[in-house]
Amino acid sequence: MHMRLLGHPGRATGLIRFLDYVKSKPDVWVCKRIEIAQHWLKTHPFKEVA
Template sequence: MMSIGLHCRIVGLPARTAGLLRFLDYMEQFRDEIWVCTREAIALHWHAHHAPPRSAKL
């Protein structure tokens, strides 16, 4: 998993925006092999596929 923070005060600078665009263009090559998603989507996926059984004690 790779997390990229996109805070406006950081990535909003012209040089950094250009770098982000180059990175997104690079990722496009792997469109069928990667999943670009939000933290919420990861959490929902994990819960749906790896949640403990309801009988598990916390």
């Protein structure tokens, strides 16, 4: 969710509804950017090419 999309007071209700919807799903991972980066590094480690 980017600031340009949801960083306005008038869009707060939409954000709340979206988060409620996401929380209602059993297999959804709500995370921070750093958690995405850590997951990516763990799942797809860098392999140096000669």
